[in-house]
Amino acid sequence: MKVPEIMKKIEIINQGENYSLSTTNTQTPKLGKGEVLLKVFSSGLNRADIFQAEGKYPPPLGASDILGLEVSGEVIKKSSDVHTLEIGDKVCALLSGGGYAEYVTANPELCFHIPDHIDTLYAAALPEALFTVWFNIFQLGNLKENETILIHGGSSGIGTMGIQIAKLFKNKIIVTAGTDEKCKACIDFGADDAINYNKNDFLSYLQSNSSKTRVDVILDMVGGDYVEKNLKLLKYNGRLIFIAFINGSRVSLDLLKVMTKKLIITGSTLRSQSIEKKIEIAQSIRKNLWPLVKSGNIKPIVDSTYPFCRAMNAHDKMKSGEHIGKILLINK
C-alpha cells in the first residue's frame, strides 16, 4: 500500500483548560528500526488525553506530541527486523502517543492480532484497559482467586474491563458508579454489588450490611476523601492502588492503619513506564489474557464512537462522565 507523505491528525488548539480539537495535515511518521506503521482504523480515548490537551500532562520524552495512546489498525509497512507481524495484519496496539491520526508507528511487541469475532474498530478499546487492569490489579495489587476487589469508577473503560477480568479470575467484585443505570450496567458485566455514590456513601454502605464487608484490593481513580475510607475498608494485608486522582491527590489521612493492617498503598501510570516494562506486561497479557479475548470471554466495552472530525465532542462526552465503557474515534 502506498503511504502518502502527508496525513491528517487531530491538533490541540489553545492548549489549556479551554482547549479545542481540530483536524489538520502533518507529515506521516517515518518508520523506525523495530517498528511497524499502522493505518489507523480507530483510536481509544483516555482521560490522559484530556489532561494532555489541558496542558497538565506533557508527553514523555521521545513520545509523539499527537494525542492517542491506543489504536486498532492495519500493518502497512514494517521494518526489516520485525518478524512477528506481516503486512496486512489487523492489530490493536498500545502507543506512547500519536493515535489521533491516520497513520502511527507502533512497537510490534505492543501489538495484538485482532480475533475474527471482534469488530476491528472496537479493538481499539482493548489495549489501555487490558494493560492498566492487568498491571495494577493483578501484578501490583496481586489480586488472588476468591479475594474481594472494590473498583471505584466501575463503569469507566478501566472499570468495565476490571469487572470482566476479575470475574473470570473468580473474585468477588464491588464497584462504585454515579447513576443507577451505570450500577446496573456494572452488575450486567459481572459485578456482585454496585453502589451509586450519589445515593450512598460506600464506606457506610459496606460496613452497615450484615456481613460488614471488607476488601482485599481497591482500584481507585478518585482519591480525595475516598482515600481514608479506602484504608478503613481494607482487610489485613490489603492493597490500595491509584491510577488517577479525579477528586485530587492532596489528602489528609491517618497512616496508622497502613502499619497495623500491613497495607500496601501504591499506584502507577502506564505511560510513564519504560518500554522494557511495557513489553514485559504485554508478554504477561499475551499469556494470561489474550486467550480469553480470543475465546470471547473478554470483550471490548464501547460506549460510543465519533468520527475523527468530531473529536472534541468525544472529549466532551468523556468530561461529562456519562459514558459506560470506552469512547472511540473512528478514522473514516
Added chain:
Amino acid sequence: MKVPEIMKKIEIINQGENYSLSTTNTQTPKLGKGEVLLKVFSSGLNRADIFQAEGKYPPPLGASDILGLEVSGEVIKKSSDVHTLEIGDKVCALLSGGGYAEYVTANPELCFHIPDHIDTLYAAALPEALFTVWFNIFQLGNLKENETILIHGGSSGIGTMGIQIAKLFKNKIIVTAGTDEKCKACIDFGADDAINYNKNDFLSYLQSNSSKTRVDVILDMVGGDYVEKNLKLLKYNGRLIFIAFINGSRVSLDLLKVMTKKLIITGSTLRSQSIEKKIEIAQSIRKNLWPLVKSGNIKPIVDSTYPFCRAMNAHDKMKSGEHIGKILLINK
C-alpha cells in the same frame, strides 16, 4: 532444674501516661504443648513496651499481659513434642509478651541458639531488631544489592541493626539521628552518611548536595512531616516502610508521587503478625542472617543494661531518646 511455682515479674502501676514499674510476685507460667520454658537472663526493651504501659497498645489476644517481647535465657523445661531444643540450651527468643519476668514460655521456632562469642546477656538485644529489620527492609521493602536506603532513627536498636545488615548486603546507607554523637556512632556502625536532624533538614541536605541523592527504600519510625519529604526523596519504584509514628500518623500529603513514581507505602508491626508468619520470618532469618551472627558480622549493639528492679529507669532512658542501640533489663 526445679522451677518454683512463684516467680518475680515487673508490674505496671497506674497504667497510663504516668505509669511506673515495680517488681512483684506472680505464678510461674505453665508449659504448653510445643513450648519451652526459659529462665530469663535478660530482656530487651522496645518502644512498644512503653506504649503498652501507657495503655495505648493492648497486648494481642492470647498474649501475656506482662511486658517484654524478647529475652535471652536457658531452656529449663520443654514439652515432649519439642525436638529442636534441649534442656540447658542457651537461646534468645522472640515473644508475644512476658519477657519482663524470671521465667517465660517460648515457641522453639522463635528461639535461636546463642553463639559462644556473644555474651548471653547481650543476646536479648537481637530478636526484635533482627525480625523487624529483616521483615520490613528486606522482605516488605525488598531492598536489593547496591540500592540506597535511608533509615530514620539510625541510632535506635532497629536503626543500628539495620545499618549492620544493609552494610553486609552492600547497600548505600544514609541515616538521620538527633545528635552529632549519634551520627558518629552510625557512621562507625557502617552508615555512609548521617544527618543530624536537629541541625539539618534531611530533604534539603540530601537534595542540595552535588549528587542530588535519591533513595530506593526508607525505613521510617517518625511519620509526621517526614512523610511528604520521604515521598519527594524516593526514586521511581521506591518503597516507604513505617514501623512507628513517633511524630504522629495523621498527615497531609500529596499522593500524586505514589502514582507517577510507582512508589509503595507500607509498614508493619511485628507483634500483630500471626504465629505462622513469625515462624516464616524466623526461618528466613535462620537461613540468611543467623550465619552472619555466628560469624560475628552481626553484633548486638547494647546501649545500657539495668537490673530488673530498676526497670523504670530503663524506660526513662528510652523515653529520653538518649540511647544508642538497645537497652536491656538484667535478671539478677
